[in-house]
Amino acid sequence: MQNFSVRVKHIFFLTCVLIVLLCGLATAYARAQTRLITGKVFDSHSHKPVAFASVRISGKPIGTVTNANGEFDFHIPETCLSDSLIISHVGYKSFRRKIDHLPQEILFVGLEAIAVLLREVIIRGEDL
16 A cells, blocks of 8 residues: 555656646747847937837737836747837837847837827816
8 A cells, every 4th residue: 555655656746747847848939939129219319218118019919118218128929020010109200110120139219209289179177
């Protein structure tokens, strides 16, 4: 009976080790299927960082935003490498480039400010 208990423990241990190894390999494989784009977005005139700019892939539901310093890290799936990267922010002209034409090193993007004209602003006392 004791021999059976030792066998069960041994099989359980080997099963756990195998599961951990398979999970590690799956994670490594998934990371190998992406391209990391690191960048910094700034105002092309003042050279100040553009915080919380949208960084996304054209036509896909994936993206990220820049941090308070205008920096971002974006893991792009291998299936999207022929698509375009779009960086946009309200009040700036959007940046759009093919992902496979982007540099491998850090991407520096200067956004050009554009004037946004409003036709009309309505302020009502009941909304305040």
